[in-house]
Structures are given as C-alpha cells and as structure tokens.
Amino acid sequence: MIKKVTIFFLGLMLLIPLNGMAASNSKISIDMHYLVISPADDGSTNMMNMVNYLNKTARVYKGDGKSEGVLRVTLPAGANDLNFLDSKIAIKQTDTGFITKDPISANQTQVLPYSYRMPKGKEIKLSFDYPVQTMQVLVPEGMGSAEFKGVDATEQGLFKFENQNYWGYSVEGIKADQSFTVIYRKDKQPSSEGTATAAKNDAKTTSVTRTAPAFHNPGHIRMWEQSALKCFNPHVFLIVLLAMLIAGISYFAYFKRKARLEEEKLGADKEEKAFKLLMAKQKAIMDKILELEETFGDGSLSEDAYHAKLNAYKQHLVQVKLSLRKFVE
Numbered sequence: 174m175i176k177k178v179t180i181f182f183l184g185l186m187l188l189i190p191l192n193g194m195a196a197s198n199s200k201i202s203i204d205m206h207y208l209v210i211s212p213a214d215d216g217s218t219n220m221m222n223m224v225n226y227l228n229k230t231a232r233v234y235k236g237d238g239k240s241e242g243v244l245r246v247t248l249p250a251g252a253n254d255l256n257f258l259d260s261k262i263a264i265k266q267t268d269t270g271f272i273t274k275d276p277i278s279a280n281q282t283q284v285l286p287y288s289y290r291m292p293k294g295k296e297i298k299l300s301f302d303y304p305v306q307t308m309q310v311l312v313p314e315g316m317g318s319a320e321f322k323g324v325d326a327t328e329q330g331l332f333k334f335e336n337q338n339y340w341g342y343s344v345e346g347i348k349a350d351q352s353f354t355v356i357y358r359k360d361k362q363p364s365s366e367g368t369a370t371a372a373k374n375d376a377k378t379t380s381v382t383r384t385a386p387a388f389h390n391p392g393h394i395r396m397w398e399q400s401a402l403k404c405f406n407p408h409v410f411l412i413v414l415l416a417m418l419i420a421g422i423s424y425f426a427y428f429k430r431k432a433r434l435e436e437e438k439l440g441a442d443k444e445e446k447a448f449k450l451l452m453a454k455q456k457a458i459m460d461k462i463l464e465l466e467e468t469f470g471d472g473s474l475s476e477d478a479y480h481a482k483l484n485a486y487k488q489h490l491v492q493v494k495l496s497l498r499k500f501v502e
Contacts, residue, residue: 199349200230201244203305204282209339211316212359216293220252224285225491226303228277235276241265242272245302246285251292258286261480282491297355305347310355314338318363323353328363451497458490 204225211219226244228234236243248255248270255271257264262285263274277283291297310319314331319342329341340363347353462483469479 199304200228200234201303202227202229203301203303206305206308207311208308209311210319210357211313213290218291218297218357219288220291221288222286226277226283226285228279228281231279233276233278242274243276244273244283246270246272247300247302248289249291249297249299251295252289254290256288258288281488284487297357298352299355300350300352301347302349304349306345308344308347310342310344311339314340315362317357317359318361320356320358321353322356451493454493455490458486458493462486
C-alpha cells in the first residue's frame with residue numbers, strides 16, 4: 174500500500190502544473206503540498222499528504238536551533254491516527270503534530286508522505302509552519318467536494334490518473350502560520366449543471382421579452398429610404414458589412430501572427446530539444462522507480478538498498494522538475 178501511495182504522488186508531480194517559487198526569507202519553504210481528501214468507512218475523513226520541503230540555503234539544514242528536531246509539522250486540531258508512510262525518515266510525534274530528525278542537504282528537497290484522519294463533520298483548520306508555494310487539494314470523483322474559508326482557492330476541474338478522476342483545487346502563496354479552513358462535503362458533488370441551468374433560464378427570459386417587433390427610430394428609417402442603398406435589406410446589409418470587417422481584421426491578425434511565429438520558431442528549436450530531453454529523463458526516472466518496485470517486490474533487493482535507491486531517484490526527479498520550471502512559468 175505504501176509503495177502504491179509513493180508512486181501515486183510521484184505521478185501527480187508530472188500532471189499538475191508548476192509555478193514559480195514564491196519569494197520568502199525562510200530557509201525552508203514548501204515547494205508543493207499535495208492533499209488527497211476522501212471519506213473513511215467509519216464516517217471520518219482521510220487526509221493523505223505528500224509535502225516537498227526545500228532547503229533554499231547552501232548549507233545543510235539541521236533545524237532553527239531554537240526547538241527540537243529539523244522540520245516541524247503541525248496537524249489540525251482533532252487529527253488522529255497519524256500514519257507516516259516512509260519508515261526511513263526519523264520522526265517524533267508531538268502534542269501538535271510531529272517533528273523530523275534527519276538533516277536536509279544544501280539546496281535539496283525532503284519529501285514527507287503522511288496521513289491522518291479528521292472526525293466526521295468537523296471543519297479542517299489548516300496552518301503550516303513554513304511558507305507554501307502551491308497546495309493542490311484533490312478529491313476523488315464521486316466522493317464529495319471541498320470548500321475553502323480564509324484563502325483564495327481555484328477549482329481546476331477534473332483530471333484522470335490511474336483510471337480514477339479527481340477534482341482539483343489549487344491554493345497559492347500561503348504564508349507561514351497563516352490559518353484557513355477546508356470544509357469537506359462528501360455528499361455534495363461538484364457540478365456545472367447549476368450554471369448551465371441559469372444560462373438556459375436567462376435565454377428563455379430573453380426570448381420572452383423580445384417577442385414584440387423591434388423598434389427603429391423613424392428618422393433612421395427615413396434616411397435609409399432616401400439613400401442609394403434603399404434597395405437592400407438594411408439588416409442583411411449590416412450583416413454583410415460586419416462580416417467584411419471581421420474578415421479584414423482576421424486576415425490582418427493571421428498574417429501578423431504567422432510572421433511572428435516564423436521568427437520565434439528559429440529560437441524555439443533549441444528550447445524544444447532541451448524540453449524533450451528533460452521530459453525523457455523524467456519518464457526514465459519513473460520507469461526506474463517502477464522497475465525498483467518490482468525488484469523489491471520479488472525479494473531480490475534488501476529494504477535498505479531499496480530505500481537508498483528510491484531516495485536517489487526522488488532527488489533526481491526533483492532536480493529534473495526544477496529544470497522544467499523555466500519552460501512552464
């Protein structure tokens with residue numbers, strides 16, 4: 174189960190758009206926080222997390238020197254059944270969450286996968302000890318929806334991963350210790366039907382209010398009848414005139430855009446080759462991780478060797494991901 178969760182979140186790193194690093198004076202920041210919310214059998218709420226902590230300094234980070242541990246992770250009030258999904262990282266539970274004990278290398282990322290449960294019907298009040306660049310909240314399709322208080326969240330619609338659809342929500346630029354609330358409604362599914370119905374009703378209302386004959390100013394009618402164009406239907410003439418105007422604008426825009434694209438194409442070839450190379454590396458790393466899972470599953474690899482290689486692959490994947498930023502910013 175743990176290995177499947179690891180592969181799931183690593184796959185999400187390839188699907189969800191990236192953004193530029195948020196400005197912060199903190200030595201540690203959260204590059205990306207993935208949170209999958211789903212209902213548990215007993216009515217409580219499952220909270221599965223994969224968090225990338227980035228050491229932005231040129232030195233090994235061993236903690237702030239003021240408190241115990243290296244990283245502090247604060248869980249929402251009422252959280253229970255904490256389950257840490259990587260046994261190789263040393264942690265210690267506290268009254269408010271847990272701390273880690275492993276130093277983070279200079280300019281490197283430490284990935285913390287963990288899960289916990291929230292009691293049924295309880296609002297989830299989140300707060301992080303470090304600034305968060307981007308948080309992606311995911312809800313499996315058919316398992317409810319999420320609402321947010323105290324922070325701006327963007328609904329990203331549905332996307333598919335491993336034969337499962339997920340509703341995605343994005344929150345950006347979360348400050349350290351900033352508090353906001355996630356309300357999980359497992360019985361309320363996201364839908365665009367309300368918007369479509371409203372638009373349909375508006376269309377019906379418009380058709381009713383326009384059943385009367387259109388009114389034209391008598392002076393305008395008289396001017397048209399006295400002009401050389403009186404033999405044409407004025408409505409048809411207006412349509413033709415607008416069509417010619419639109420065609421002219423489109424013609425100009427098309428050739429201007431074509432000329433610009435030809436200029437950009439010359440400089441884009443090198444970037445395209447570099448981008449394809451990084452994507453190929455990304456795929457190769459994912460293939461290696463899957464191959465490592467199979468080897469470990471067959472019993473031909475020790476647990477220590479498995480975790481060492483898995484961590485190396487994850488660090489390499491993070492570096493490739495950072496290199497890809499310049500192409501998607």
